[in-house]
Amino acid sequence: MSQILAIRESERHNAPVPRFLVSCAVTLLPALYFAQQIDTVDLTRPEPPITKLHDESAPPGCENLSPGVIADGWIEPTDRRARKITVRVVSGSDLNAALGSEVEAEVHLQNNDPDSIRIPWSTDPNSVMANEDASQLSWTAGTFEYDLTDAKGDEVALVSLTEWVYSSESARGSQITIQPGQTVAARVKFKIEDRFSIDKRLQPGEWRLFAKWHQVNRHVWVKDCGRNSGFYQYERFYKQENVPLTIHVAPQTTPKP
Numbered sequence: 194m195s196q197i198l199a200i201r202e203s204e205r206h207n208a209p210v211p212r213f214l215v216s217c218a219v220t221l222l223p224a225l226y227f228a229q230q231i232d233t234v235d236l237t238r239p240e241p242p243i244t245k246l247h248d249e250s251a252p253p254g255c256e257n258l259s260p261g262v263i264a265d266g267w268i269e270p271t272d273r274r275a276r277k278i279t280v281r282v283v284s285g286s287d288l289n290a291a292l293g294s295e296v297e298a299e300v301h302l303q304n305n306d307p308d309s310i311r312i313p314w315s316t317d318p319n320s321v322m323a324n325e326d327a328s329q330l331s332w333t334a335g336t337f338e339y340d341l342t343d344a345k346g347d348e349v350a351l352v353s354l355t356e357w358v359y360s361s362e363s364a365r366g367s368q369i370t371i372q373p374g375q376t377v378a379a380r381v382k383f384k385i386e387d388r389f390s391i392d393k394r395l396q397p398g399e400w401r402l403f404a405k406w407h408q409v410n411r412h413v414w415v416k417d418c419g420r421n422s423g424f425y426q427y428e429r430f431y432k433q434e435n436v437p438l439t440i441h442v443a444p445q446t447t448p449k450p
Contacts, residue, residue: 194378195370199258211323215407229375229376230375230376230377230378231369231375231376231377232377233377233433234314234316234358234379234380235316235380236316236337236355236356236357236358236380237355237356237380237381238316238338239356240316240317240318240446241346243319243365244319244322247396250327251418252328252415255418256418257418258415258418258420259419260420261415261416261419261420261421262419262421262422263423263424264412264423264424265424265425266423266426267426267427267428268426268430269429270430275429275430275432276306276430276431277306277432278300278302278303278305278306278431278432278433279303279433279434280306280337280404280434280436281404282298282300282402282404282436282437283438284299285298285299285438285440286298286374288414288440289440290387290441290442291442291443291444291445291446292385292397292442293445294385295354295379295385295388296382296383296385296404297380297382298380298381298382298404298438299378299379300337300379300381300404301376301379302371302376302406303371303374303375303376304372304373304374304375305373305434308373309372311371312335312358312360312371312406313332313333313334313357313358313360313367314358314367314369315358315366315367317359318332318334318357318359318361320367321364321367323363323364324361325361325363328415329363329413330413330414331410331411331412332410333360333361333411334358334409334411335409336357336358336407337353337355337381337405337406338350338353338361338405338407339351339353339383339403339404339405340403341395341401341402341406342403343399343400343401344399344402349388349400350387350388350389351383351386351387351388352386352387353382353383353388354384355379355381355382355383357432385442395442396432396442397443398442399439399441399442400410401440402412402437402440403435404435405433406433406437407427407439408426408427408430409424409425409426410427411422411424412425413437
C-alpha cells in the first residue's frame with residue numbers, strides 16, 4: 194500500500210497533512226481492459242447540512258474559539274503520476290434546453306489507469322462524520338462540474354445543482370474502489386446559466402457539454418483556542434479525459450401572462 198502525498202502552500206502554519214491509502218497497482222492484459230459499471234448514485238436530491246461543522250463549543254481551558262490558520266494545497270500520489278480517468282456525459286433529460294432551464298443528466302466516471310482508485314461515495318455527510326471528533330474533523334468530498342464549449346472554442350462554466358459525495362477514514366463503506374476499466378455512474382443536475390455571468394457569452398446555438406470530476410479534502414481542527422481549516426484539492430491527482438455530449442441551447446422562454 195502506498196500513501197498519498199499532500200503538497201501544501203502553507204508549510205509555515207504547520208497544518209496537519211491529510212493521509213490516505215490507495216490500492217496497490219494491478220496489471221491487466223489489454224484484452225481484459227473493459228468498462229464495467231459497478232455502481233450508481235443519485236446526486237440530484239438535496240443533502241442535509243454537516244451539523245458538526247457548526248459546533249462552535251470551546252474546548253476546556255478556552256473561553257471561546259478565535260479564527261485560526263487557513264492552509265491549502267494539492268494532493269498527489271506519492272509516485273507523482275496522475276491517475277487516468279475518463280468522465281463522459283452519457284445522456285441528458287433535455288438536449289434542446291432553453292437558457293435558464295434545469296437539466297438532469299447521466300455521467301460516467303471510468304478508471305483508465307493501471308492502478309485502482311478510491312473516491313468518496315456516501316451521499317450522507319453526517320453519517321460520514323458520525324465517528325469524527327468535532328475538534329478534529331477530516332473528510333473527502335467529490336462532485337461534478339460542467340462546461341459548455343462552442344465551435345469557436347469559447348467555454349462557459351455552468352451553474353451546478355449537483356450534490357456531493359463524502360468519505361472519511363472513520364466511516365467504513367463511505368468510499369468506493371474503482372478497479373482498472375471499471376465505471377461508476379451518477380445522476381446529476383445543472384442549470385443552463387453562466388456561472389460567472391461574463392459578457393453574455395452563453396447564447397442560443399449548438400454546444401458541447403463537458404462534465405469534470407472535482408474532488409477535495411477538508412480538515413478542520415482546534416488548537417490553542419483557535420479554529421483552523423485546511424483545504425486540499427485533487428487537481429494534480431487525476432489526469433482527466435472529458436468526453437462531451439452535444440446539446441442545443443434554445444432561447445429563454447418567456448412566461449405566459
